[in-house]
Amino acid sequence: MTTTYSLHKITHPGHFGFxxxxxSRFKFGDDAVAEKFGTSLAEGFIEHHLKGxxxxxxxxxxxPYSFIPTATFAMKNYFVFHLNRWLAAHGHPVLQETKVHRTITYKEDYGELDAEQRLKLIGNDSFHIDRQFLTGKKVIFLDDIKITGGHERMILKxxxxxxxxxxxxxxxxxxxQNKSIHxxxxxxxxxHFVKSIFHxxxxxxxxxFFINTRIVKYILNYDFDSFCIFLQNQTDKFVNLLYNMALGNGYHTIEVYQKNLNFIKNYLFNRKHKSIQHGN
Structure with a gap:
């Protein structure tokens, strides 16, 4: 049995219910919004599918993700926290978790594409899951938004x-839900909120702040001059995190990211060298 549930149904291009x-902030790593979204989705799921x-x-x-989690992963955390409180209070087993592994990362911005382009882009990807771990359990596949259903088809495949x-x-x-909307x-x-790298x-x-795939790709793909200005306004902690995440997802092998990544590499090396010179 397959059941689909969405908290908000988009039927008009100017009215979303949120x-x-x-x-936009959620998609670029605002964990406070992820908490709001995950909690409200858990409440809706309880009301419509679990009560009684x-x-x-x-x-x-x-x-699905490879090394860097998606924005949905942050929302999932708060979905789990809120739902577990309800499950425990009513004597039900709390949630377990597992991961869908994916094999391909791509530089294209998925949100810009139409249904055919999306399917073509992810059609060569493959998803992997621990089948044995799922035996005898019901499975909740969580995502932030359903537009064309391309990712859903890959999950069901x-x-x-x-x-x-x-x-x-x-x-x-x-x-x-309104298929006449592009x-x-x-x-x-x-x-909607993030108009430039400086936002x-x-x-x-x-x-x-919770780093995710979108923000890493966005920064690495940004205009080089603006990127350099932006980076020099960030803490060493963030720059190191950005570099480690990029390498973990193999972004150093993608040509369009290499110029910005090399700048980060040299930036971190120079910062470390100066720190050593000054005895820190």
Whole structure:
């Protein structure tokens, strides 16, 4: 059995049911918004699918990633925290978690593409999951937004390939239900607050920041001169984190990222060299 649930249904290009600026900040690492989104999604799921029911062992799976987590991963954390409190209070087993591994990373901005382009882009990707761990459990696949259903089709393709017999829930914070709206509405949401690299500073330098794939790719792909100015305004802690995440996802092998990555590498080397010179 496959069940789909979305908290917000988008039927009009100007009305979303949530704040577009919040969504944009969430996509670029604002963990406070991730908490708000994850908590409200858990509340909706409890109300519509769990209240008054016998609740079995659930396993939660965030959207697929390789090394750097997605924005959805941060939302998943708070979904789990809130739902576990309800499950424990009502004598149900708390959630378990596992991961869908993916094999391909791409430089394209998924939110800009139409349905055909999206399917073509991710069609060569492959997803992998621990089938044995899922035996006898219901599985919740969590994602932030459903636009064309391309990622959902890849998830269900994996379910078929692994011959999973589990009941599956596909959960989204929001879903585009009006198919007359172009899929690039996702890009409108993604960049509603983040208009340039310098808008990231309020997120990165705030109290609640959680690095994710989107922000790393965005920074590495940015205009070099602006990127250099931006980077020199950041803490060493953030620059090191950015570099480590980029290497972990293999971004040093992608040509369009190499110029900015080499600048980060040299920047960190020079900072370390100066620190040694001054006896720190």
């Amino acid at each position: 704040c577009p600026d919040d969504y 029911q016998e609740v079995p062992q659930f396993v939660v799976v965030s959207s 994996m379910v078929d390939a692994y011959d999973l017999s589990n009941d599956v829930y596909l959960l989204y914070y929001a879903e585009l 899929p690039n509405i996702e890009n409108h949401l993604n960049y 990231l500073e309020k997120i990165i330098q705030g109290e609640h």
